[in-house]
Amino acid sequence: MNDLMSFGLHRHWKRLLARSVATEAGTVAVDLAGGTGDVARLLARDPRRRVWVCDPSEAMMAAGRCRERDAAVRIGWIAGEAEALPFADASIDLVTIAFGLRNATRPDAALAEAVRVLKPGGRFICLEFSRPSFWLKPFYDFYSWFVIPRLGGVVARQSSAYRYLVESIRRFPDQRAFATMLTAAGFRDVAWRNVSFGIACLHSAVRP
Ligand SMILES: C[S@@+](CC[C@H](N)C(=O)[O-])C[C@H]1O[C@@H](n2cnc3c(N)ncnc32)[C@H](O)[C@@H]1O
Structure with missing residues (x-):
C-alpha cells in the first residue's frame, strides 16, 4: 500500500x-x-x-x-x-x-x-x-480524501484505516x-x- x-x-x-x-x-x-x-x-x-x-x-x-x-x-x-x-x-x-x-x-x-x-x-x-505547497493542495486533498480510502478499501480491505491515515496527517x-x-x-x-x-x-x- x-x-x-x-x-x-x-x-x-x-x-x-x-x-x-x-x-x-x-x-x-x-x-x-x-x-x-x-x-x-x-x-x-x-x-x-x-x-x-x-x-x-x-x-x-x-x-x-x-x-x-x-x-x-x-x-x-x-x-x-x-x-x-x-x-x-x-x-x-x-x-x-x-x-x-x-x-x-x-x-x-x-x-x-x-x-x-x-x-x-x-x-x-x-x-x-x-503540508504541501499551496498549488498542490487541491490535488493532494482530492487524492487524500477520495482516492486513498478507496484504494485502502479495495487493496487492503481497510478503508477506515486509510481514512485514519489521512486524518492523522492533517492533525500532525x-x-x-x-x-x-x-x-x-x-x-x-x-x-x-x-x-x-x-x-x-x-x-x-x-x-x-
Ligand atoms: C507507518 S509505520 C512506519 C514504519 C517505518 N518507519 C517505515 O517508514 O516504513 C508506523 C510504525 O509505528 C509503530 N508505532 C506505533 N505506535 C508507536 C509508538 N508509540 N512508539 C513507536 N512506534 C510506534 C508501528 O508499530 C509501525 O511500525
Whole structure:
C-alpha cells in the first residue's frame, strides 16, 4: 500500500533521510517506529554503523528480519515504544523516525525520550508527512480524501484505516509548528527540508 499510495515515493524519501546523515566509525543509530526496517537497512549499508530498529510491533519486526537476511545487512531489533525507550541515557549517536511520530500517543514524550537517549551532539532526524505547497493542495486533498480510502478499501480491505491515515496527517503539526516542538523538547540547530513540495518533510535537530 505504501508503494501504491505514494507511487513509490516513500522509498525515495527514506533514501534522502539516510543520505542526510554522515557516518563516523562506531556510530550507534536507532530507528524509532522502525517497522519492517526500511530506514534501518539503508543506514546499515555502512558497516561502520551499528543500527537498531525499535518498534512496539513484534509482527512488523519479524517481517523485517526476513528482509534483513535478503539485504545481507546486520540490524538489531528491539521492542519498545517511542515514549519509553529501552536505551540508556546519552548512549546513541543518531535517532531517526520515519512516519512514526504521528502514531505516538504522546509525541512530546517521544521527543523528550529522543533527547534523553542521544549523546550530546547527537542528531535526531524525523521524516513525516507535512503540508504541501499551496498549488498542490487541491490535488493532494482530492487524492487524500477520495482516492486513498478507496484504494485502502479495495487493496487492503481497510478503508477506515486509510481514512485514519489521512486524518492523522492533517492533525500532525506543520513544518514550522513541528520545528517549534523540537526546540521546546530541548533540541538545538533545528532545521527542515521539504521533499516532494512539502508532501513530506525532513526535520533535523541536535541534542545540546
Ligand atoms: C507507518 S509505520 C512506519 C514504519 C517505518 N518507519 C517505515 O517508514 O516504513 C508506523 C510504525 O509505528 C509503530 N508505532 C506505533 N505506535 C508507536 C509508538 N508509540 N512508539 C513507536 N512506534 C510506534 C508501528 O508499530 C509501525 O511500525
